[in-house]
Amino acid sequence: MRGILQVLAICSVALAAPSQLERGNHVVHERRTIEPIGWVQSHRADADDIIPMRVGMKQQNLHMLEDLLMDVAHPDSPTYGQHWTPERVADFFAPSESTTFPQQGWIEVNVTVATAERLLDTEYHVYKHPSGAKQLGCHSYSVPEHISDHVEIIKPTVHFNHRVSEDPTRLRKRANPNHLGQPFSGQGPKTNGAKIDAALSLATCDQFITPDCLRALYNFHYTPVATAKNSYGIVEFTPQAFLAPDLDQFFTNFSSKQIGQRPTLVSIDGGKSPVYLCVVQTIAQNFNFNGESDLDLEYAMVLTNPQPITLLQTGDLVEGAGFDNWLDAVDASFCTFQGGDDPNQDGIYPDTLPGGFNQPESCGIAKPPFVVSVSYGQDEGTATHRYATRQCNEYGKLGLLGTTVLYSSGDNGVAGFGGVCQNSSGVDDDSPDAVRFNPGFPGSCSFVVSVGATQINSGATVNDPESACERVIFSGGGFSDIFPMPSYQKTAVTNFLKVHPPPYSAAQFNNSGKARGFPDLSANGANYVIAINGQFELVFGTSASSPVVGSMITMINDARIAKRKGPVGEFRDLFIELYEGFINPAIYSSKFAHAFNDITTGTNPGCATDGFTAVKGWDPVTGVGTPNFQKLLPLFLGLP
Structure with missing residues (x-):
């Protein structure tokens, strides 16, 4: 007071x-x-x-958020897994x-x-x-x-x-402030244009990644049994949208029993996908408009089958949406939290423009899934400190509720989208004089799981060590200019800076030794085979890595729920101790170290440098490494 x-x-x-x-x-x-x-x-x-x-x-009480998360997320905590209810979170962080x-x-x-x-x-x-x-x-x-x-x-x-009126003929070309889901934004997976018609097997995984390759790489073999109580959400931003025939084409080749299956749509602020009767996304059907959604859903659905997948389709075609919009939908209190959404970054609804979503913003329309994967991002320098901090705190609050939020770390190494770096003022600048590294957001937030990318080297097999991804894309990674180093990664990051000091000055990156380092872990991000617009293509990106890691965490949640299955009809809140929530304190702990494949080769170049180097232990290229599911599973099952 x-x-x-x-x-x-x-x-x-x-x-x-x-x-x-x-x-x-x-x-x-x-x-x-x-x-x-x-x-x-x-x-x-x-x-x-x-x-x-x-x-x-x-x-x-926001200053207490990290400590509160450690209480429910660190494997050595006596209150591990005792997640909060939404009411408790809202009351605890409300203004005094x-x-x-x-x-x-x-x-x-x-x-x-x-x-x-x-x-x-x-x-x-x-x-x-x-x-x-x-x-x-x-x-x-x-x-x-x-x-x-x-x-x-x-x-x-x-x-x-x-939001000013525009010529209606230009409305469908208009980008939302972050350009999320837009084909010219630099977001989404990359392609080398290769069309796939070769026979695929585990012997060709160095050239063509399939679900079987990922299962073999990460010892990922599990059939879920508690799907009714579990949930996995994939966030997409309009106009990016999947095509139903693409899903079926992928299923025909890699999981025939799933032909005809579709994700469960949660329409946020007018978000639609063309598979549904109320078709909105009719601008175009090509890689730029469908590639991300097709990739995310094809792999998430096959790797977790028969787990239903929730599609959080966000934003209308006219205005689009920002990250805050999907957060509004899963937490009603966030709609007004610290002043509400940012008109410079987010979609503001009702949208009064012709053809826009003219209803109130979608606040609290869905429960947050237990795991959420988001394969989008922006340069940290394009977000104000207030916007980034407000949003990052929300990810922390979701962690208290028991939700694991994963973001891809970026595809341009230490540079930002399009290979853009920062000038001496910390502003995105594509001039040759801009040499400062450009970290990505929200992957730089301390309360999300930031996922980098690896690759199988040419001629290698699924049994050989991977390296940092250096095909078409480079794994995004580095050190935040906004967020301080969280306690859970202090030992790992401090060790990297001490044993492997980067050869760059403070003018190039935040070398204070007190900054949040990312990514946290990685998964393969090269040569993914996806069905897109009636044919198979190869795609690359951390946008592939994130839903794969999310699939593994979702299956770990399934195993925990199945292990302590309650009576039929028991409410969700009675199961809050069974799913993982914020996993970073666990994956950085010493007892989990052997459950990751350490990546020790490769770099993430950018800004006229070689970037950082993958080394033994954590590094700002591949994090703690790639998961070994069969080693992770018993560790998580052994926790309270």
Whole structure:
């Protein structure tokens, strides 16, 4: 309550006597990383104009999140597996004394532009769009240092929340802010264009990866028996969508009993796939629009058969979606958490544009699956600290609930999407002078499982050691510029930096020794055979690795549920101790070390360097290595 009173006091001081406000102790609270596309700064705002200022109060107890996760996720913890209920999570992290304010932790006050500028040590400008729309905002703002820990966000400031009308003929070409699911975004698997018509067997796994190759590589042999109580979710972002004939073509060749099977659709903010009667995705049918979804679902469905797969299809065709949108759908409290979604990054619904999803945003429409794989990402430098931190904390909250969230680590080595690096200011820059490594997000978040990529070397077999992926793509990895090193990886990462110090300076990467390192583990990411648009092609990417690891964790969950099967009809919350949730503390522990195949060859080049090198133990190329399922299974079954 003290923090709220301080904020109210500052507001009252600003209103009554702005000159009394000390400006010397202000600290920058938020700064816009990228200027909004299409908007042009026009002129200074009129000093006498009134701003309806909204101050979002910071949630409580977030500083305890990592420790709380360790309590339920570390294999040596006496409370391992004792996951929280959604109600407990929401209450524990709600703003302090939030019931005092009807707007869920928001304080509203009307001030003049002049007062707001003095209060926030900034300048307000009017921005204009070619459509005629106008927006009031500032490039950055500051708050007095002694209240910065109590304030999460202040609006209007750096956030652009207008979505302007467009020419209807261009709507289907419009990208969402993150370009997730868009063919020109650099997202999704890569292809070398090879068409497959050769006979495939375990003898050809160095050229063609199939489900049988993965089973042999990772000793992954398991048939699920507790599918009714288990769940595995795959997130896709519109317009990326699978094609039903592609699934059946893949099943015909690799799992004939599954012909006709489809994932269970959860439509988020208007998300649709063409297999369903309400067809929306009719822009195109080609690798760029269908490759990611086909890949994710073909392998996840076959490797976990007969486990039903939940498809979290996110965003409409007009606006699309960002990562926060699927999180809203599985956690209603996140929709308003710390100010709600970011219009610069996420889809904002209802979508009033022609053909858009004109209903309220999808908040809390589905329970979070026990395992969720997301084969998408963005450059960490394109996310504000607030956006990245807010989202990362949500992954931590899902971990407390018992959900394992996996993200692919990226396909450009130490560079960002498209091979772009950062300049000295930490901004994406494709000029030759930009040499700073460009970590990926959300894979850099400490509360997700970041999955890198390996390959079977030419001429090698499934029984030979793999190397870091260096075919078509390079395993994304490195050190975060936002997130500190979590306690669970301190020993492993510190050892890497000490024994194998990278030959790069602080100007190239965060070499403080205190940063989150990624990926956490890896799986094969080269030469995947997928059915796409009526033919078989080879694809490459950590976007293949993530759903494969997710499939293994899902089968481990199945075994744990089956081991302690409860009475028929028992509610999900009574089984929360049976599935894994946040696995990172376990996989980094010494007792799990022998359950991974250590990868000690290969690099992840980028930014005019060789990148990092795969070495003995953890490394920022392949993490702790690739899983050996038959060694992991008894370890997890032996936990409480």
